[in-house]
Amino acid sequence: MKAIAIDTGGSHAACAIIDECRILAAEHIPVADARCFGTLLPRLAAAATVLLERCGLTARDCRGVGVSFPGIVDPFSGRILSTPKGKYEDSIALDLPEWSRECFHLPLRIENDARMALLGEKHCGTARAFDDIVMLTLGTGVGGAAMMDGRLLRGKHFQACLGGHLPVVFDGRACICGSTGCVEAEASTWALPEICRVWPGFAQSGLAREPVLDFAALFRWSAAGDAVAMAIKDRCLQVWACGAVGLVHAYDPELLVLGGAVMKSADQVLPFLDDYVHSHAWTPWGKVQLRQAELGGEAGLLGAVPLLKETCR
Numbered sequence: 001m002k003a004i005a006i007d008t009g010g011s012h013a014a015c016a017i018i019d020e021c022r023i024l025a026a027e028h029i030p031v032a033d034a035r036c037f038g039t040l041l042p043r044l045a046a047a048a049t050v051l052l053e054r055c056g057l058t059a060r061d062c063r064g065v066g067v068s069f070p071g072i073v074d075p076f077s078g079r080i081l082s083t084p085k086g087k088y089e090d091s092i093a094l095d096l097p098e099w100s101r102e103c104f105h106l107p108l109r110i111e112n113d114a115r116m117a118l119l120g121e122k123h124c125g126t127a128r129a130f131d132d133i134v135m136l137t138l139g140t141g142v143g144g145a146a147m148m149d150g151r152l153l154r155g156k157h158f159q160a161c162l163g164g165h166l167p168v169v170f171d172g173r174a175c176i177c178g179s180t181g182c183v184e185a186e187a188s189t190w191a192l193p194e195i196c197r198v199w200p201g202f203a204q205s206g207l208a209r210e211p212v213l214d215f216a217a218l219f220r221w222s223a224a225g226d227a228v229a230m231a232i233k234d235r236c237l238q239v240w241a242c243g244a245v246g247l248v249h250a251y252d253p254e255l256l257v258l259g260g261a262v263m264k265s266a267d268q269v270l271p272f273l274d275d276y277v278h279s280h281a282w283t284p285w286g287k288v289q290l291r292q293a294e295l296g297g298e299a300g301l302l303g304a305v306p307l308l309k310e311t312c313r
């Protein structure tokens with residue numbers, strides 16, 4: 001089955017023509033201003049048209065359009081229900097299925113980006129042999145998704161398994177979701193600069209000289225023996241590990257897949273989480289496997305075909 005796949009993030013968008021697990025052609029579209037989704041749509045439509053031509057295909061060769069979106073969405077109506085503050089807020093008023101019909105005469109399905117990544121890993125990646133899976137994506141935010149008996153969990157309001165918003169510190173940092181002490185508020189790329197700046201001794205740390213305070217910088221200074229960087233890194237690992245145990249207890253998976261940009265430093269993250277989950281999770285049946293996502297930035301695209309194959313409820 002072929003599909004047009006669209007992956008939208010906070011700082012990027014990608015469009016691709018997919019044939020099952022193969023990306024036939026893809027184009028990355030820089031997003032300078034992630035506030036307006038409406039202005040992105042004509043660029044996505046133009047990119048898809050060019051890519052179809054490049055592949056010698058027409059829209060009629062595709063089953064539909066699959067969209068990965070960083071917010072809460074209704075995959076059945078194709079509507080975007082809630083977006084992170086300040087990002088693509090206009091998208092809630094848009095009728096994406098109508099846009100797809102007008103541009104391509106194709107049906108459109110949309111899914112949250114973490115769920116899309118899980119669909120991709122299940123269809124083409126490290127989770128192929130599993131039916132009970134939890135995914136945690138560590139990056140700008142922290143995403144979560146769960147699959148039980150081979151079916152995505154969505155919940156009544158499409159908010160099941162908001163893994164990044166599991167509270168891990170009851171009196172912790174304020175989160176963008178309105179709660180406090182969420183995994184995402186305590187250890188994510190958007191939260192990291194402020195976490196660093198208020199850490200005791202930050203001014204004397206090498207981190208204070210970094211123009212961009214991200215996890216690459218944190219891991220680099222930590223590896224160099226910078227005491228502040230080492231302490232912040234340890235705390236972030238504890239936060240993710242605590243969240244991972246919460247997800248294991250909530251969803252009883254056999255596999256926990258870890259994705260997102262932070263996993264570019266998987267050697268710094270995976271062994272700690274593996275040890276922590278195995279020593280803290282109550283799993284008398286055995287051990288939950290922890291694996292790094294295989295598909296990287298392509299997971300959101302490769303989820304398009306299984307999303308379009310899903311039977312509607």
Ligand SMILES: [Zn+2]
Pocket residue numbers: 164165166175176177178179180182184185
């Ligand atoms: Zn939150």
